[in-house]
Amino acid sequence: MASELHSQHTGNSYPSDQQSLRLRQDSSPVSNQNYPQFNWSSSPAEDEVDNSGPPRDLRSIPLPMSLKRAVWQVQQMQVPVVSKVESWKWKKTKSLHKLKDRTRGFLYFITLWGKTLQKIGGNFGGGVQSYFLFLRFLVVLNFLSFLLLAGFVLIPSIVFRSVGTSLQNSTGPEECMNYNPNPEGLVVFYHYFLDFLSGTGFMEYSYLFYGFYNNTIVEDRSFSYNIPLAYLFTAVFYFAFCLICIIARMGTAARVAVATGGSAVGNYSKIVFIGWDYGCLGDQATKLKQKNLHYRLQVDLEEERLRKQAAALTLGAKILLYSLRVFMFFVALGLIFAAFYGIFEATNFSQSRTGEEGILGLIFEYLPSIVITAGNFVVPMLCDQIALVERYSPSTTVILALLRAVFLRLVSLGVLLFTLWRQITCEGDTNSQDCKQCQYNNKLYPCWETRVGQEMYRLTLFDLLITIAVLILVEFPRRMVVDNSSNMLTQWVGRQEFVVPSNILGLVYGQTVVWTGALFCPLLPFINTIKFVILFYCKKITLFYNCRPALKTFRSTTSTFFFLVVLLFGWGLALVVMIYSLAEIRPSMGCGPFRFFPSMWSIVPTSFYRLSQVTQEFLFFIGSQAFSIPLFTLSCVVMCYFIALASVYGNSVALLRSQIKLEGRDKQFLVKQIEKLKQLEMPKQ
Amino acid sequence: MGNKQTTFTDEQLEAYQDCTFFTRKEILRLHSRYRELAPHLVPLDYTNNPDIRVPLTLIVTMPELKVCQGPSEGRHCWRLDCRLTVCLCWQENPFRDRIVETFSEDGQGNLTFNDFVDMFSALCETSPRELKTIYAFKIYDYNRDNFICKEDLEKTLNKLTKGELTPEEVALVCDKAIEEADLDADNKLSFADFENMISKAPDFLSNFHVRI
Numbered sequence A: 001m002a003s004e005l006h007s008q009h010t011g012n013s014y015p016s017d018q019q020s021l022r023l024r025q026d027s028s029p030v031s032n033q034n035y036p037q038f039n040w041s042s043s044p045a046e047d048e049v050d051n052s053g054p055p056r057d058l059r060s061i062p063l064p065m066s067l068k069r070a071v072w073q074v075q076q077m078q079v080p081v082v083s084k085v086e087s088w089k090w091k092k093t094k095s096l097h098k099l100k101d102r103t104r105g106f107l108y109f110i111t112l113w114g115k116t117l118q119k120i121g122g123n124f125g126g127g128v129q130s131y132f133l134f135l136r137f138l139v140v141l142n143f144l145s146f147l148l149l150a151g152f153v154l155i156p157s158i159v160f161r162s163v164g165t166s167l168q169n170s171t172g173p174e175e176c177m178n179y180n181p182n183p184e185g186l187v188v189f190y191h192y193f194l195d196f197l198s199g200t201g202f203m204e205y206s207y208l209f210y211g212f213y214n215n216t217i218v219e220d221r222s223f224s225y226n227i228p229l230a231y232l233f234t235a236v237f238y239f240a241f242c243l244i245c246i247i248a249r250m251g252t253a254a255r256v257a258v259a260t261g262g263s264a265v266g267n268y269s270k271i272v273f274i275g276w277d278y279g280c281l282g283d284q285a286t287k288l289k290q291k292n293l294h295y296r297l298q299v300d301l302e303e304e305r306l307r308k309q310a311a312a313l314t315l316g317a318k319i320l321l322y323s324l325r326v327f328m329f330f331v332a333l334g335l336i337f338a339a340f341y342g343i344f345e346a347t348n349f350s351q352s353r354t355g356e357e358g359i360l361g362l363i364f365e366y367l368p369s370i371v372i373t374a375g376n377f378v379v380p381m382l383c384d385q386i387a388l389v390e391r392y393s394p395s396t397t398v399i400l401a402l403l404r405a406v407f408l409r410l411v412s413l414g415v416l417l418f419t420l421w422r423q424i425t426c427e428g429d430t431n432s433q434d435c436k437q438c439q440y441n442n443k444l445y446p447c448w449e450t451r452v453g454q455e456m457y458r459l460t461l462f463d464l465l466i467t468i469a470v471l472i473l474v475e476f477p478r479r480m481v482v483d484n485s486s487n488m489l490t491q492w493v494g495r496q497e498f499v500v501p502s503n504i505l506g507l508v509y510g511q512t513v514v515w516t517g518a519l520f521c522p523l524l525p526f527i528n529t530i531k532f533v534i535l536f537y538c539k540k541i542t543l544f545y546n547c548r549p550a551l552k553t554f555r556s557t558t559s560t561f562f563f564l565v566v567l568l569f570g571w572g573l574a575l576v577v578m579i580y581s582l583a584e585i586r587p588s589m590g591c592g593p594f595r596f597f598p599s600m601w602s603i604v605p606t607s608f609y610r611l612s613q614v615t616q617e618f619l620f621f622i623g624s625q626a627f628s629i630p631l632f633t634l635s636c637v638v639m640c641y642f643i644a645l646a647s648v649y650g651n652s653v654a655l656l657r658s659q660i661k662l663e664g665r666d667k668q669f670l671v672k673q674i675e676k677l678k679q680l681e682m683p684k685q
Numbered sequence B: 001m002g003n004k005q006t007t008f009t010d011e012q013l014e015a016y017q018d019c020t021f022f023t024r025k026e027i028l029r030l031h032s033r034y035r036e037l038a039p040h041l042v043p044l045d046y047t048n049n050p051d052i053r054v055p056l057t058l059i060v061t062m063p064e065l066k067v068c069q070g071p072s073e074g075r076h077c078w079r080l081d082c083r084l085t086v087c088l089c090w091q092e093n094p095f096r097d098r099i100v101e102t103f104s105e106d107g108q109g110n111l112t113f114n115d116f117v118d119m120f121s122a123l124c125e126t127s128p129r130e131l132k133t134i135y136a137f138k139i140y141d142y143n144r145d146n147f148i149c150k151e152d153l154e155k156t157l158n159k160l161t162k163g164e165l166t167p168e169e170v171a172l173v174c175d176k177a178i179e180e181a182d183l184d185a186d187n188k189l190s191f192a193d194f195e196n197m198i199s200k201a202p203d204f205l206s207n208f209h210v211r212i
Helices: A002-007 A044-049 A053-059 A065-081 A084-110 A114-124 A126-163 A189-198 A227-259 A267-274 A282-311 A315-352 A358-390 A394-424 A448-484 A488-493 A500-517 A524-546 A556-583 A600-608 A613-623 A625-684 B010-019 B024-037 B071-077 B080-084 B096-103 B113-122 B129-140 B150-161 B167-181 B191-199
Strands: A217-219 A224-226
Touching (some): A065 B010, A065 B113, A114 A126, A126 A227, A126 A500, A126 A524, A126 A556, A189 A358, A189 A448, A217 A227, A224 A227, A227 A556, A227 A600, A267 A282, A267 B167, A282 B167, A315 A394, A358 A394, A358 A448, A394 A448, A394 A500, A394 A556, A448 A488, A448 A500, A448 A524, A500 A524, A500 A556, A556 A600, A613 A625, A625 B191, B010 B024, B096 B113, B096 B129, B113 B129, B129 B150, B129 B191, B150 B167, B167 B191
Antiparallel strands (some): A217 A224
16 A cells, blocks of 8 residues: 555656546646645655644545545554554544544534524525524523523522511601502403503512512621622623623624625625535525525626716716705604604603503503504615615615614614603602602602513513514415415515514614613513524524525625624613613612612612621722722733734735735746747757 | 444444544445435445446436424434435536536546545535635636636536526626636636635635535
């Protein structure tokens, strides 16, 4: 075997032509160097040096299998020559590799919904798959948050409540402490269902909402647990935990985006060489992929045409176009603000009519959710029509539509919260008549945190109900109509497309609501986990039964990063709400774990002074200048180091790129020289 | 898989395991799929390395197996061999002939079992980017001159869009693609140009793999 290999060793390290055609027959001597080769001339001794290498390297070599097996046999025969220690090391690394492969297989086995996601990716492409990946990430995030909250807040509360430890007593104005959420008298049966939907009644005074938790402070001989402090810190840590998860996930997406150097390489070569998905499943998917590629190429060609057209516009036409665009921008802005005003009025109306009975009461309570959902549906549709007039290039139109939709969703939630704030704190004026006594409006809101929590709870529930209702009442009938009637109109309308961006925004909106409400409704992450799991299965069903794959695809790698950025905006909004509630508004005196504190945050200084002297001094030291300034300087130094490293890498990439260019030109020059010399030689002979 | 008939000796399985990205079970499963293509041609016993080639015409008839439909037919999904359900539709895949030709030893598309395993190993999920780039370059290089020239690109483009673009559009796209990727200005793409372009595209790894 070994002699066979060595007989193939030729001068320029390229196997002879009698080898299989897989190792390309070279048409010109130059092109040999163009191609990665396996170095047959490497002596056997060199192979033994890095013994962890061989098993890995053999797989990654582009040789035909028969040759690889031959090399493998040679290596097997060489192993006994190596010393005992090295062969032991080699065997250990081999078994480590096997273990890694086996764990990878096992992880694939138990990954949540792994097979489903693969199927979705194969049939509908990477864009739709990225939506489901994002949804899975949110499910896991919410579940872990729930475990966090349950472990530090819920379970201790249950334990201490049942144990019956005494509460801290303090006094306050009588009217402020008046809070009676339990329903009075006989409750009609269907009221339970209405209460479940609106979070009032039997659900209000339960572990679901803030108002039920007590300000128990347990101090035993060896064990002490401060529920209000735990509540506060858990909420803060929950936000930090979510931030870390999002940033970690963004890190992987950003690394890819940075490594590819942005879109320095153009679209055409990418589409031609990388566009085809070799994992496409089925005839239909393949045909669709072809149509998709055709569409993408046409879009790019269209953009070229538009660019040429725009450059050829006369001055007058340009002025007209720009003024039209400015006007349309204001129209879109006006539509969005109209939606905000609608939400404002609806919230005011809903809050003024609380306490109504029956279905009408339910509708009044859900009025803000209804208006928000209607706004989120109608306004983007109108903005799409506006975009037709604006005549931007296709990619700009998509980005603009997304930005508008994000702005609409997040700010409408902000408007809802602002309206609530106005009513709770009497527009920030603590000296007005309603708010003078308790510094919040205790007539309307004896326990305002529970009320905010209820509003968030209703938003979450309504979102889920609307999704299921749209699924049953719109998507299934649409498919049945399109499939069974061959009307011109129905064929033009066609089957539904799974539009990724608006679905993603729905998820971001839902998660922002949960973050905002988690301080006031600790079980909300758990409810959200269940909601997202149901949503996953509903969307999967509708995808496979009702949708046709989209013609306009969504690029999956850069879009993951974009989704996470939008999620971060939502997190920022929720953070603002939390910080404000912690620091500025007086907690309700009638309910909740913070009832006798001037603000929620003030429990921290109070508990701080109960710590031992040593701990206090240590913590003071950490907060002092003697510690924080060196820390700050150190982190600046570390950051500068990384920035310098990044710029060095960037420079070396640019250098290598220019080196490739120069080598290509050198090659051409040398080939020309060779040919010239050949021509000079020929006439002589 | 539980069948005690010796299809391969242990040494052969070790060799396959080290030379591909598959485990023992997966290799046996691949062998049974290979055998299904031509049961009269392919022996069960491979211990003495028979030199059998399955012709191109049979390879491209590889039937598309039904993918496990999900939790409702959940029983079937939880077997490890389900992972190997080959979900590549050969009927309509425009690159099917090129892929099979690239991996065949004789260049005509007739695959021995070695080539068969090698093909799926190169296209699988764990195969590294460099290896996939090399094979992608081979697939797109129709005339096998180690360069992707304009004619190669035109053939690729026609296969991608099934001839729906006009000739002028095809020429325009090819020109632009070469312009974008060609670094050494020789109007065709060498392997270095191709590799440089591929390294900038994050979607390459996920697109260039057979979901098994």
